[in-house]
Amino acid sequence: MxxxxxxxxxxxxxxxxxxxxxxxxxxxxxxxxxxxxxDTHAGAGLYDLQDERAQxxxxxxxxxxxxWHAALAAPVAALAQPYRDAVAALNEGGTPRLYPGSPLLxxxxxxxxDRLVACELExxxxxxxxxxxxxxxxxxxxxxxxxxxxNAYIPPKERRGLVLIDPPFEAADEFASLxxxxxxxxxxxxxxxxxxxxxxxxxxxVAAFARRLASxxxxxxxxxxxxxxxxxxxxxxxxxxMVIVNPPWTLQDELSTLMPPLAKILSGSxxxxxxxxxxxxx
Numbered sequence: 001m002x003x004x005x006x007x008x009x010x011x012x013x014x015x016x017x018x019x020x021x022x023x024x025x026x027x028x029x030x031x032x033x034x035x036x037x038x039d040t041h042a043g044a045g046l047y048d049l050q051d052e053r054a055q056x057x058x059x060x061x062x063x064x065x066x067x068w069h070a071a072l073a074a075p076v077a078a079l080a081q082p083y084r085d086a087v088a089a090l091n092e093g094g095t096p097r098l099y100p101g102s103p104l105l106x107x108x109x110x111x112x113x114d115r116l117v118a119c120e121l122e123x124x125x126x127x128x129x130x131x132x133x134x135x136x137x138x139x140x141x142x143x144x145x146x147x148x149x150x151n152a153y154i155p156p157k158e159r160r161g162l163v164l165i166d167p168p169f170e171a172a173d174e175f176a177s178l179x180x181x182x183x184x185x186x187x188x189x190x191x192x193x194x195x196x197x198x199x200x201x202x203x204x205x206v207a208a209f210a211r212r213l214a215s216x217x218x219x220x221x222x223x224x225x226x227x228x229x230x231x232x233x234x235x236x237x238x239x240x241x242m243v244i245v246n247p248p249w250t251l252q253d254e255l256s257t258l259m260p261p262l263a264k265i266l267s268g269s270x271x272x273x274x275x276x277x278x279x280x281x282x
Contacts, residue, residue, distance in 0.1 A: 004053070005043045005044065005047070005101065005125075006044065006047055006051060006053040006054060007053045007054065007056065007057045007059070008057065008059050009047035009049065009054055009060060009099050009101065010047065010049055010054070010059070010060030010063045010064040010065070010096070010099040011057075011059035011060055011062065011063040011064075012059075012062060012063040012226065012228070012240070012266040012267070013063070013197070013199070013226075013237060013240035014063055014064070014099070015063045015064055015067050015262070015266065016224070016226050016240060016242070016259075016262060016266075017102070017166070017197050017240070017242060018083055018086075018100075018102065018105050019079075019080060019083050019258060019262070020195065020224060020242055020244070020251075020255065021102060021105060021106065021162070021164060021195060022082050022083040022086065022105065022109065023079065023248075023250075023251060023254050023255075023258075024162055024193065024195060024244070024247075024248060024251065025037070025106060025109040025162065026082060026109065027248035027250060027251070028114075028160065028161065028162065028193075028248075029109065029111065029114075031160075033113075033158070033160060034111075034113035034114050034115070034158045034160070035114050035115075035158055035160040035161040035162070036114065036115045036116070036117065036156040036157075036158045036160070036161035036162075037106045037110070037114070037115070037116045037117070037161055037162050037164065038117050038119070038149065038150075038153050038154065038156065038161065038162070038163045038164070039102055039103050039106065039116065039117070039118045039119060039164045039166075040119050040146035040147070040149050040150050040163065040164065040165050040166070040167075041119065041120070041146040041165065041166045041167050041168065042101065042102065042103045042118035042119055042120045042129055042141070043101045043102070043103075043120060043125055043129065043166075044101060044120075044124075044125045044128035044129055044132065045100070045101045045103045045104050045118070045128060045129040045131075045132030045133060045141075046090070046098060046099070046100060046101060046104055046128070046132040047098070047099045047100075047101060048097065048098060049064075049096065049097050049098070049099055050097055060099065062266065063266065064087065064096055064099060065095055066265055066266060067080075067262070067265055067266065068084070068087070068095060068096060069095070070265045072261065073261065075257055076257060076258060076261050079254055079257060079258050080258065082109070083105075086100060086104075086105050086108040086109070087099065087100060089108065090104075101132075102164055102166065103116060103118040103129060103132070103133065103139070103141075104132055104133075106118075106162075106164075107133065107136060107138065107139050110138050110139070112138070114138060115138055115139070115140075115156075115158070116133075116138060116139040116140065117140050117142060117149070117153055118133065118139065118140070118141050118142065119141075119142050119143075119144050119145075119146050119149040119153075120141065120142075120143065120144075120146075121143060121144060121145045121146065123143075126141065126143040129141045146165070146167060147181055150163070150165065150181060150185050151184075151185070151188070154185055154188055154189040154192060155188070155189040155191075155192060159191070161192070161193065162193050162194075162195060163185065163192055163193070163194045163195070164195050164197075165178070165181075165182065165194065165195070165196045165197070166196075166197040169198070169199055175198070175205050175206075175208065175209045176208075176209075176212070178196065178198070178209070179209055179212035179213055179216065180212075182194060182196060182213070182216075182245070183212075183213075183216040183217065183218065186216070186217070186218050186245060187217075191246065192245070192246065193244070193245065193246045193247070193248075194243075194244065194245040194246070195242055195243075195244045195245075196242060196243045196244075196245075197240065197241070197242050198240070198241050198242070198243070199237050199239075199240055199241075200225065200227060200237060200238050200239035200240055200241055201237060201238055206241065210223065210278060213243060213278060214278050218245050220245065220246050220247065220277075221243055221244070221245050221247075221277065221278040222243070222244045222247040222251060222252055222255075222275070222276075222277055222278075223241065223242070223243050223244075223274070223275070223276055223277070223278055224241060224242050224244075224255050224259060224273075224274070224275045225239060225240070225241035225242075225273070225274045226239055226240060226241070226259065226262065226263050226266065226267065226272055226273055226274075227239035227263075227267065227272040227273075227274075228266075228267040228272060239272065243278070252275060252277065255275045256275050259273035259274070259275050260273045
């Protein structure tokens, strides 16, 4: 899966992922003590939805394009508003043209005492990431392999925070490798909060991934998935998921409120949403 995020920025998977990340960061802000965000595969940071690459696929139209104009019930709107505010801060009315990647989304929710380490190895994306983050003393862009960063930067000195893992899924064995690396990180920092994105293209791969995690000794794992109502054309996603290790105690209820209407907006079917806790064997 050759994944260059400029082609996919703002798509349905981004909307789901960034809503979840926003809810996690708001929970972390609930305590005065500082936290750190470690984004292992950060990408370019900021995306122009009128760029030729985004226009070629048009995926953002069925993602942020739909969600931006959707009428939301009051409880859903309240949960989604901080995410919408983060996107709106980069745009002036109408349908968004600029879309924040996870590093800029995270930075928008940092307090003065919090920190972000955003890791990206691909040279052009890494340069764009540095420009996007600028001279903000709270945020640092590091040109480093994401898997190396996962081992090097945990546990953070704050001992609180979020590790966001969003790999490109270019290798054939990416699911198996992701499970092993996540479990290894967990053993090194078992109290850490980890959020991991994955594509849904092959149901057997996704099921095998869940089984690996369930047997990996992680006691508290929440899973959220959004499937499109119809399997799309070859080479495109049928859905996307996230697993959250050591999730905030509020998150399952929040996602149970958010995910069904989100699925209906983005896929046409509330049945495309699932939020559950993996039954893990210690």
